[in-house]
Amino acid sequence: MVPSPATPYTGRFAPSPTGPLHFGSLATAVASYLDARHHEGRWLVRMEDIDPPREMSGAADRILQQLEAHGLYWDDAVLYQSQRSEAYQEVLQQLLEQDIVYPCHCSRQQLKERGGLHLHRCTHDGDTDGPHALRLGVTEQSEIGFEDIFQGKQQQHIKQTVGDFVLLRKDGLFAYQLAVVVDDAFQQISHIIRGSDLLNSTARQIYLQQVLGFSQLLYGHLPVAVDLQGHKLSKQNLAKAVDEHSPTLNLWTALQWLKLTPPEELRHTTPEQLLAWGVNHWQREAIPHLMLQPAPIF
Numbered sequence: 001m002v003p004s005p006a007t008p009y010t011g012r013f014a015p016s017p018t019g020p021l022h023f024g025s026l027a028t029a030v031a032s033y034l035d036a037r038h039h040e041g042r043w044l045v046r047m048e049d050i051d052p053p054r055e056m057s058g059a060a061d062r063i064l065q066q067l068e069a070h071g072l073y074w075d076d077a078v079l080y081q082s083q084r085s086e087a088y089q090e091v092l093q094q095l096l097e098q099d100i101v102y103p104c105h106c107s108r109q110q111l112k113e114r115g116g117l118h119l120h121r122c123t124h125d126g127d128t129d130g131p132h133a134l135r136l137g138v139t140e141q142s143e144i145g146f147e148d149i150f151q152g153k154q155q156q157h158i159k160q161t162v163g164d165f166v167l168l169r170k171d172g173l174f175a176y177q178l179a180v181v182v183d184d185a186f187q188q189i190s191h192i193i194r195g196s197d198l199l200n201s202t203a204r205q206i207y208l209q210q211v212l213g214f215s216q217l218l219y220g221h222l223p224v225a226v227d228l229q230g231h232k233l234s235k236q237n238l239a240k241a242v243d244e245h246s247p248t249l250n251l252w253t254a255l256q257w258l259k260l261t262p263p264e265e266l267r268h269t270t271p272e273q274l275l276a277w278g279v280n281h282w283q284r285e286a287i288p289h290l291m292l293q294p295a296p297i298f
C-alpha cells in the first residue's frame with residue numbers, strides 16, 4: 001500500500017454501488033484515471049458501500065466489470081468501505097475521548113426549527129441512551145480555503161454555513177464525511193478528481209483532516225453531467241447504464257465531454273489505445289469552470 005517515492009501521486013475513483021455506471025460517472029472515472037496516469041500516478045478504486053438502504057444488489061460487481069471493459073484498470077485490491085467499520089469506530093472513539101464529538105438526540109423537526117444548523121452542543125450532550133447521532137463540534141476558527149484544480153479558489157466557513165456535522169448517523173451508519181476522510185488517509189490518496197456535486201463537502205473533509213492530523217489533499221471538481229433539462233444524471237433518476245459492449249464509443253464520447261479531441265483513426269481502436277492517447281493529451285486547463293455541463297448521450 002506504500003506508494004513508491006518516485007510516484008507520489010495517488011488518485012482514486014470511489015463510486016457508491018447504488019446502480020451501474022452511467023455516462024456522468026464513467027466520465028468522472030476517466031478524468032480521474034487520466035489525471036493520475038498523466039502524472040505517472042497510481043489509481044485506486046474504492047467501493048463506498050456504507051449505506052445499504054441506498055444500494056442496489058449486484059451494482060458493485062457491475063461497476064467493476066464496466067471499468068474493466070473500458071480498460072480502466074486499477075492498482076491494488078479494491079477497498080470496500082463495508083469492511084472498514086473498525087477503522088471508523090477507532091477514529092470516533094479517539095474523537096469522543098478528546099471530547100470533540102458529542103451525542104445528539106435532536107429530531108429532524110428540532111433541526112428544521114434552527115434552520116438546519118446545529119451550532120452548539122445539545123442540552124443533554126452526555127446522554128448516550130437511545131438512538132443518537134455523533135456530531136463533530138466545529139470551532140469558530142473553521143474558515144477553510146483551498147485552490148481547486150479546475151474551479152480555482154474556494155472558501156467556506158464551516159461553523160457558519162454547515163454547523164456541527166454528523167460523523168455517525170442516528171441509524172448507526174457511519175457518515176460519508178468520516179469514512180471518506182479516514183479512507184483517503186489510509187490509502188495515501190494525494191489527488192481527488194470528482195464531480196462538482198461534492199464540492200460543498202470538500203471544506204468539511206479538509207477540516208476533518210486537520211482535526212485528525214492527516215495531510216491535506218488536492219481536489220479537482222469536474223462539471224456534473226446533466227440532461228437537456230438540466231437535471232443531474234444520476235443512478236437515482238435512472239440514467240442509462242453505460243453499455244460494456246461499446247467501450248471505445250463510450251470513451252470517445254467521454255473524452256470529448258472532457259474537451260479532448262482524439263484523432264479520427266482512433267475511433268474504432270481498443271479502449272486501452274484510446275485511453276493511452278488520453279493520458280498523453282490530458283489537459284487540466286481545458287476543463288470548463290462549470291458546475292453543470294450537458295451530457296452528449298444518456
Ligand SMILES: [Zn+2]
Nearest residue numbers: 104105106122
Ligand atoms: Zn443535537
